[in-house]
Amino acid sequence: xxxxxxxxxxxxxxxxxxxxxxxxxxxxxxxxxxxxxxxxxxxxxxxxxxxxxxxxxxxxxxxxxxxxxxxxxxxxxxxxxxxxxxxxxxxxxxxxxxxxxxxxxxxxxxxxxxxxxxxxxxxxxxxxxxxxxxxxxxxxxxxxxxxxxxxxxxxxxxxxxxxxxxxxxxxxxxxxxxxxxxxxxxxxxxxxxxxxxxxxxxxxxxxxxxxxxxxxxxxxxxxxxxxxxxxxxxxxxxxxxxxxxxxxxxxxxxxxxxxxxxxxxxxxxxxxxxxxxxxxxxxxxxxxx
Amino acid sequence: xxxxxxxxxxxxxxxxxxxxxxxxxxxxxxxxxxxxxxxxxxxxxxxxxxxxxxxxxxxxxxxxxxxxxxxxxxxxxxxxxxxxxxxxxxxxxxxxxxxxxxxxxxxxxxxxxxxxxxxxxxxxxxxxxxxxxxxxxxxxxxxxxxxxxxxxxxxxxxxxxxxxxxxxxxxxxxxxxxxxxxxxxxxxxxxxxxxxxxxxxxxxxxxxxxxxxxxxxxxxxxxxxxxxxxxxxxxxxxxxxxxxxxxxxxxxxxxxxxxxxxxxxxxxxxxxxxxxxxxxxxxxxxxxxxxxxxxxxxxxxxxxxxxxxxxxxxxxx
Numbered sequence: 091x092x093x094x095x096x097x098x099x100x101x102x103x104x105x106x107x108x109x110x111x112x113x114x115x116x117x118x119x120x121x122x123x124x125x126x127x128x129x130x131x132x133x134x135x136x137x138x139x140x141x142x143x144x145x146x147x148x149x150x151x152x153x154x155x156x157x158x159x160x161x162x163x164x165x166x167x168x169x170x171x172x173x174x175x176x177x178x179x180x181x182x183x184x185x186x187x188x189x190x191x192x193x194x195x196x197x198x199x200x201x202x203x204x205x206x207x208x209x210x211x212x213x214x215x216x217x218x219x220x221x222x223x224x225x226x227x228x229x230x231x232x233x234x235x236x237x238x239x240x241x242x243x244x245x246x247x248x249x250x251x252x253x254x255x256x257x258x259x260x261x262x263x264x265x266x267x268x269x270x271x272x273x274x275x276x277x278x279x280x281x282x283x284x285x286x287x288x289x290x291x292x293x294x295x296x297x298x299x300x301x302x303x304x305x306x307x308x309x310x311x312x313x314x315x316x317x318x319x320x321x322x323x324x325x326x327x328x329x330x331x332x333x334x335x336x337x338x339x340x341x342x343x344x345x346x347x348x349x350x351x352x353x354x355x356x357x358x359x360x361x362x363x364x365x366x367x368x369x370x371x372x373x374x375x376x377x378x379x
Numbered sequence: 380x381x382x383x384x385x386x387x388x389x390x391x392x393x394x395x396x397x398x399x400x401x402x403x404x405x406x407x408x409x410x411x412x413x414x415x416x417x418x419x420x421x422x423x424x425x426x427x428x429x430x431x432x433x434x435x436x437x438x439x440x441x442x443x444x445x446x447x448x449x450x451x452x453x454x455x456x457x458x459x460x461x462x463x464x465x466x467x468x469x470x471x472x473x474x475x476x477x478x479x480x481x482x483x484x485x486x487x488x489x490x491x492x493x494x495x496x497x498x499x500x501x502x503x504x505x506x507x508x509x510x511x512x513x514x515x516x517x518x519x520x521x522x523x524x525x526x527x528x529x530x531x532x533x534x535x536x537x538x539x540x541x542x543x544x545x546x547x548x549x550x551x552x553x554x555x556x557x558x559x560x561x562x563x564x565x566x567x568x569x570x571x572x573x574x575x576x577x578x579x580x581x582x583x584x585x586x587x588x589x590x591x592x593x594x595x596x597x598x599x600x601x602x603x604x605x606x607x608x609x610x611x612x613x614x615x616x617x618x619x620x621x622x623x624x625x626x627x628x629x630x631x632x633x634x635x636x637x638x639x640x641x642x643x644x645x646x647x648x649x650x651x652x653x654x655x656x657x658x659x660x661x662x663x664x665x666x667x668x669x670x671x672x673x674x675x676x677x678x679x680x681x682x683x684x685x686x687x688x689x690x691x692x693x694x695x696x
Contacts, residue, residue, distance in 0.1 A: 219620065225429065227666045231439065282409075
């Protein structure tokens with residue numbers, strides 16, 4: 091009883107402090123959100139500004155008019171639409187391969203029993219944290235031998251061989267599917283592959299969604315690999331093409347920002363339509379790791 | 380635990396004759412065969428795209444080669460050069476600076492935001508989206524944007540600073556002294572991804588613990604340091620390790636925003652490796668650098684792993 095009274099008194103006494111604390115908290119969250127959002131606002135603001143206003147000093151925050159013609163410039167200067175198609179082919183082609191291979195391998199690690207399973211899975215984990223740059227030069231040599239340099243294949247093919255990160259993600263998900271499904275499937279005479287294809291894969295479509303969305307985003311944003319493997323302007327990805335813009339349009343900042351905005355638009359759209367998957371994927375890989 | 384055993388039990392429970400024992404053995408062999416068959420894409424990928432490159436990298440480092448015309452054996456020459464090369468050292472120091480400053484700062488920032496958003500704030504999902512959004516977009520477009528934000532006369536940063544009464548704002552990526560801090564500030568903008576993970580980790584902490592602590596009269600300050608933080612350490616640790624590895628490979632920002640300049644202030648390890656190999660066609664030397672960089676990252680990761688014993692709490696509640 092005494093402790094309850096003590097708690098109550100402290101509670102009443104701290105009401106004002108509590109209120110001030112909430113005010114400060116909301117102020118901090120709001121200020122932080124403003125700081126995080128303002129760069130993207132600046133991008134939009136520059137992209138729609140009329141030419142005369144962009145280089146005005148001191149800089150102005152609000153565009154005098156919405157000048158959408160800035161968005162046409164990239165298409166007039168370069169095969170911008172072609173780059174979008176290229177990026178799309180690479181991103182989707184990689185994502186399909188990753189989803190198929192990583193889910194199958196993930197299932198094998200999560201559900202089938204075979205000798206050396208644990209050591210092999212440790213290797214998967216080790217590859218996950220292996221820096222990519224060590225493999226850069228020899229992989230380039232490999233694709234030179236195969237005559238694939240200058241094509242999309244070096245950017246797509248490796249993703250059909252179950253990238254470690256996604257194997258891990260899928261395995262974590264398959265582990266959560268109740269074992270009873272396996273037993274009943276076995277009794278019905280299902281092969282392990284049939285079990286994966288008919289039972290586990292349909293049950294894990296949310297996780298497959300996470301894999302596809304992550305891989306599309308990764309590939310869309312990738313710069314180093316296209317830079318190394320693609321050499322014809324017609325074959326460029328959006329990311330690579332933007333670099334050409336940078337050289338050509340350095341005094342046309344509004345067109346450069348318009349191009350950049352269009353370049354991030356697909357990832358933004360994917361994010362807004364699939365935010366749940368993003369959050370889920372981040373959480374599965376991050377917290378349970 | 381052993382489901383092979385369970386299958387056997389299950390089979391006999393179904394009343395199969397004792398002779399089925401052999402068939403059950405076959406079942407486990409069959410499962411193992413399927414197991415290997417189904418992980419074969421990974422195994423092939425591992426051999427071709429991981430193990431082969433790792434080993435080949437060491438060998439390529441012993442040749443002066445452009446991959447097209449000549450392969451000249453130079454032994455350990457490149458491996459010795461890496462240690463003595465002034466430019467390599469500069470690149471490694473720059474990258475170390477970036478890594479050692481950006482990883483702790485972004486960890487603290489991500490944690491702070493997560494803790495703030497976890498105080499039962501209204502509209503949490505909207506705030507979460509605003510903070511997370513910048514880490515979804517990345518790559519060249521974002522680097523171009525930040526270069527523009529840092530523009531000394533017209534950029535956002537100096538517009539704000541001048542508005543706040545700073546007469547002589549820095550020239551950001553365009554000055555040797557501020558170029559690397561500029562890349563670090565830009566990296567902090569991506570703190571939303573780890574923030575999301577910490578937020579999920581915070582939600583996983585049982586509220587019963589807080590209630591018990593409150594009854595014991597622990598202040599909110601103390602509750603944070605004795606409950607929240609210790610229980611979050613495994614998550615923090617995992618993210619710090621991944622951030623260390625990622626930060627050592629910074630490339631796109633350094634290339635797009637300042638092309639390694641001014642005066643090599645943003646020459647990072649991977650940028651230098653890229654120039655050596657893919658621009659100047661000294662693939663052997665690039666390979667040697669890659670291995671050297673790999674060893675450095677390994678040392679940092681091992682240091683993190685070793686330190687984990689003293690600060691990461693693994694007991695589950």
